[in-house]
Amino acid sequence: MISVVIPCYNASQFVQRAIDSSLSQTYQDIEIILVDNNSVDNTWEFLKKAAASHPEKIRIFRETKAGASAARNRGLYEAKGEWIQFLDADDELLPDKLENQATIIRQYQPELIIEDFDLISKSETGESSTISRIANENPWMGLITVRLGCTCSNLWQKELLMKVGGWNEDIRSSLEYDLLFRILQVEPRLYFSHKRKTIAYVQQESVCKSSDKEKLQEILNNRIELSLKIQKYLRSEGRLTAELKKASNLYIYRELLRYSMEIPRYAREKRKKLPAGLPLAARIKAYKKHVGAVYYKNHERSLLKYPQIAYYLLKDIHLF
Known part of the structure; x- marks a missing residue:
């Protein structure tokens, strides 16, 4: 099973896209874990309705410790699957993303799949632009140059994540590359996939x-x-x-x-x-x-x- 973990903070206006892209996966041996992280809008009510509509697939939790890492760790610890698909609430997966990666798991037995992705941003005039982010197959070079997939494009073995202690809850940035650094130190089996099956959206008001x-x-x-x-x-x-x-x-x-x-x-x-x-x-x-x-x-x-x-x-x- 693959557990799709979606942390949500004030996400009621856009999380439906992430949920729909998960439910639409051609690979159906999945569960969807929605974690509300101290939202002050109606996100929790929205998540309850989503879970009620798909009780066989969706479970919901509340994490009171602030931060994406705490929310992801909560989903990680609650997950029943052997593999973890982290998905930000404003991003989406293409329908065959998990099926392609499940095939890779059966054929190559990796512990981490690193995959390319598309990054879509909108200008202040509303024009969209897409950048394809291609991973560097030298893992240390990819880590150094921030070319080692992303949180949502990679597929993570739960056992590996637990081995390195999950997400670092003491920092608020460089989260995925801090995690990848700790993972590379234990020298896991890696597989590089150059299929782009994840769309990450950059918000107009960037950091x-x-x-x-x-x-x-x-x-x-x-x-x-x-x-x-x-x-x-x-x-x-x-x-x-x-x-x-x-x-x-x-x-x-x-x-x-x-x-x-x-x-x-x-x-x-x-x-x-x-x-x-x-x-x-x-x-x-x-x-x-x-x-x-x-x-x-x-x-x-x-x-x-x-x-x-x-x-x-x-x-x-x-x-x-």
């Missing part, structure tokens, strides 16, 4: 637009600290290749760039505490690839006339 500076600082800090922790682990195991180290440093630099506009002072202070460095050419290449489009495509002024850009390119930006 990068948040006015909560403390939240942004926490996100940036968690991402950098996790990257450094991965480097430290790989070094201790004699597995930190030059390629992996460079990829990790580039990731950290790109995250500093990404948040430099919203929390410039914090990003500068974080930068000062990081040892070692990236060459200027690598910094310029990273900038052009990840945040240069706005300036290169829409402006004719010199790159170095932008003070934020000049600071990040010309200052001695130190990285581990």
Whole structure:
């Protein structure tokens, strides 16, 4: 059996899509676990109606400890299935997603299936764009570069999740990659599927637009600290290749760039505490690839006339 775990927080307006996509799976040996996580709208009433409509498939629970990790862990512990499909309340699965992965389980006996997915976002004008996220089959490179599937596209063996302690309830960001880091350390059997059977939706008010500076600082800090922790682990195991180290440093630099506009002072202070460095050419290449489009495509002024850009390119930006 596969247990579909859907954490819900103020999700009454959109969780029906996630529920319907689960009920529509061609693979029918499933249960659906809906976990309300302190919603203040009518989510709980909505979930009760859903369970009443499909009592043979749906079970509902309330988790009072705040956070997606606590809600997912509650679903994990309540699950009857040997495999866990986590599904965010605003995302959806294509009808044959679980059937394809069940076939993989029968043929290859993996402990974790890592799968590609499509990411759909809407602009402020309402235009939709789709990005296909392709996993890197070098698991450590995929972990470092955030190319190792996602919470909802991957299929997780319950026994493996329990072995590593489930989701970390002490952090609020970098949740899935913290989990994947702990999983890779026990060296499970992996299978990489390049079928895209999951659609993840990016909300218009993304975290990068948040006015909560403390939240942004926490996100940036968690991402950098996790990257450094991965480097430290790989070094201790004699597995930190030059390629992996460079990829990790580039990731950290790109995250500093990404948040430099919203929390410039914090990003500068974080930068000062990081040892070692990236060459200027690598910094310029990273900038052009990840945040240069706005300036290169829409402006004719010199790159170095932008003070934020000049600071990040010309200052001695130190990285581990």
